[in-house]
Amino acid sequence: MAKNADQIFWAHIFDHFLKQRDSHQTTLSFLKSIPFFQRLKKAQLDEVAKILHDRDYEKDEFLFEIGQPGAAMFLIKEGEISIETPTSQGSYAQLAVLKDHSFLGELALLDESPRSATARAITPVKAFCLFRSDLEKLAERRPDISSEIYKILATMTGERLKKTNSLLKVAQTRKREAA
Amino acid sequence: MVLSREQRSFIFKTGFFTATFVIAVVLLWSLKALILPTILGALLAYIFKPLLNTFKYHWLPESIRITFLTCTFLGFLLSATWLVRENIPTEKEQLEILTRVQYKLNQKVDDFLELKKEEKERSFFTKVIAQEVMPLVEDVQNYLKLNDAQKEKFIEFYKKDLVSETYYQYFLENIQHQLIVEKPREPATAQLTVSKPFSLTRVADVFSIWIVMPLVFLFLLFDKGEIRRYFMSFVSNKYLELTQTVIVEVDLAIGRYLRGTLLESFLVAVTMFIGFFLIGMPFQAALLISIFSGFTNAIPYLGPAVGLIVATAYALIAENIEPLVPFLTADHLLIGIFVTVGFTQFMDNFVYQPVILAQAVNLHALVVVFALIGGSTLFGFAGILLAIPAVVVVKVSVETLFRGLRDYKII
Numbered sequence: 001m002a003k004n005a006d007q008i009f010w011a012h013i014f015d016h017f018l019k020q021r022d023s024h025q026t027t028l029s030f031l032k033s034i035p036f037f038q039r040l041k042k043a044q045l046d047e048v049a050k051i052l053h054d055r056d057y058e059k060d061e062f063l064f065e066i067g068q069p070g071a072a073m074f075l076i077k078e079g080e081i082s083i084e085t086p087t088s089q090g091s092y093a094q095l096a097v098l099k100d101h102s103f104l105g106e107l108a109l110l111d112e113s114p115r116s117a118t119a120r121a122i123t124p125v126k127a128f129c130l131f132r133s134d135l136e137k138l139a140e141r142r143p144d145i146s147s148e149i150y151k152i153l154a155t156m157t158g159e160r161l162k163k164t165n166s167l168l169k170v171a172q173t174r175k176r177e178a179a
Numbered sequence: 180m181v182l183s184r185e186q187r188s189f190i191f192k193t194g195f196f197t198a199t200f201v202i203a204v205v206l207l208w209s210l211k212a213l214i215l216p217t218i219l220g221a222l223l224a225y226i227f228k229p230l231l232n233t234f235k236y237h238w239l240p241e242s243i244r245i246t247f248l249t250c251t252f253l254g255f256l257l258s259a260t261w262l263v264r265e266n267i268p269t270e271k272e273q274l275e276i277l278t279r280v281q282y283k284l285n286q287k288v289d290d291f292l293e294l295k296k297e298e299k300e301r302s303f304f305t306k307v308i309a310q311e312v313m314p315l316v317e318d319v320q321n322y323l324k325l326n327d328a329q330k331e332k333f334i335e336f337y338k339k340d341l342v343s344e345t346y347y348q349y350f351l352e353n354i355q356h357q358l359i360v361e362k363p364r365e366p367a368t369a370q371l372t373v374s375k376p377f378s379l380t381r382v383a384d385v386f387s388i389w390i391v392m393p394l395v396f397l398f399l400l401f402d403k404g405e406i407r408r409y410f411m412s413f414v415s416n417k418y419l420e421l422t423q424t425v426i427v428e429v430d431l432a433i434g435r436y437l438r439g440t441l442l443e444s445f446l447v448a449v450t451m452f453i454g455f456f457l458i459g460m461p462f463q464a465a466l467l468i469s470i471f472s473g474f475t476n477a478i479p480y481l482g483p484a485v486g487l488i489v490a491t492a493y494a495l496i497a498e499n500i501e502p503l504v505p506f507l508t509a510d511h512l513l514i515g516i517f518v519t520v521g522f523t524q525f526m527d528n529f530v531y532q533p534v535i536l537a538q539a540v541n542l543h544a545l546v547v548v549f550a551l552i553g554g555s556t557l558f559g560f561a562g563i564l565l566a567i568p569a570v571v572v573v574k575v576s577v578e579t580l581f582r583g584l585r586d587y588k589i590i
Contacts, residue, residue, distance in 0.1 A: 053419075062416075064420065067588070068587050069424070069586050072419075129419065131423050133423065133424075133427040134404060137403075141403070
C-alpha cells in the first residue's frame, strides 16, 4: 500500500531523530575508546560530546603549525596525521604518525604556549576538536568532569616527563662512556 | 572553461555570504524596531550569566535551577513593570507637577533676575543676564504652560476638590505671570496633551516587540555554546583556532566591561542616593534621580552632566526640604546637590573606576564623542546609551583579531 504524505513526513522526522541518536551513540563509544575519557561515566561523556567540534580535513591540510598558540586538542576519528618539525634544509622531518582513536595537541588544554610541532593530515581525516576555553567553561558548570580530564592530563604529562628523564639519563651515560 | 573545485568553492562561498549579508542588512532595516529589545536582552544575559553558576549544588537538578532562575527573572520583570506603572503620574498629578514646576521656575527666575523690581532698582549685572537668559526662560515657560484643554481640566479637578488650594494658587499665579511676560507664541507641540484613549492595539504592538527581550535573554543565558558551535562549523580549518580565540577574548572583555559598568553605575547611584537623602530630598525623588544619574553615568563625559542637570532642575522646584545634616538649611539645597554630585564624581573617578574597571577598555575622548553623536542620530536616547558598548565590542574585536592574525602568522 502506498504511503500517504503524512506517513512520509513523520517517517522523515523519526529518521532524522534516529540518525541523530545513532551519531550521538557513535560519538560516545568513540570517546570511551580515548584514554582521556575512559574514566568518565555516560552522563559525563554526554556533556563532553556537547562541547566537541566536528571537523573534516583534506589530505595535506594542516591541523596546526609549529609556533602557533595552542587552543585545542584534536581527537582523530578516521585518517592519519603526520607529526613533523621543520629541518634546517627547509623540509619537514616526520616524528610520528597518528591513526584512528589517538589524540594530539593535548597540552593546549593547559595554556596557549606555542605548538612544539606541526600536525598535517596525510589522508582525509575526520576529527573532533576540544577547545581549552570550552573545557574551562565546562569546569565552571561540571567540575567533576573537567577534574577527571585534568587528572589524566597531569598523569600523562608526568609519565612523559619520567620517560624523557630516563632517556636523558641514558644519553648522558652513553656520552660519559664515550668520553 | 572548467573551473577547479577551489574556484567553484570560492565563487559559491563569496556569492552565498554576499547574499546572506544583503538579506541580513535588509532584514535588520525592516525589523529595526526589534534591534533595541534584542540588544537589551543580550546585554542582560551577559550581565547575569555568572549568576547561573552561583546557585549550583550537587543535590539540585539543573532543570529545577533553570526553572527557578527563569521564574525569578520573570518575577523581577513583572515587578519592575508594575512599579513603573504604579509610579506613572495620573492626569491630575501630571497637571499638578506642571503647575508646580512652572510656578517654582517663575519664582526663581523673578528672584534671581529681580524682575519684580522697578527697572532703575535692578543692578546692571541682572539686566545683562536677563537680556541673555530671558529668551531661553521664555522657551521653557512656553513648553511648561498648560494649554486650554489642560486649564479646563485643572479647574474641573479643583471644583471636585481633587486639587489642593496651594496648587490652585500656583495655577492662578502662573496665569497672571503669563499675562505679564508672555509673548504671542504658539504653544510647543511637545506639550503634555490630554491623555489619549486607551488603545489595545498600541499595547499589543509594544508587547509583541518587547516580548523579544526576555526571549533573547533566556536563550542566551542558558546557551551552552550551541550557537557559537553552529557558526564555527562554517569557519575553515585554517582559521578554526584563531576564530575561537578571538570569540572567547571578545566575549570575556565585553562581559567584564558590561558587568563592571553596571556595578560602577550601581555604586554611583547608591552614593548619590545617600547624599541626596542627607541633604533633605524626599525619599522617592532622591531614589529616582540617583537611579537615573547612575544609569546615565555609564555614558562617559555626558552622563555626570546629565545627573547634575536633573538634580539641579529638581532643586529649582523642590518644596518642604528638611535636611538631615544639621548645618544645612532648605535654602542650601542647590549647594548640597553640587557637593553630592562632586563627591560622587570624586568617588567614581578615584575609587570605583580604578578598582572595578581597571582591566576594562579605554576609549579615546574623540571616539566617545563621535560614537555618542552617531548613536543619538540613529537610535535617539537608546543609541546614546548603547553607543559605548557597541564601540567597545568593535574595538576589542579588531584588536583581538589583529593580535590573533599575527600570532597565527596569517599576516
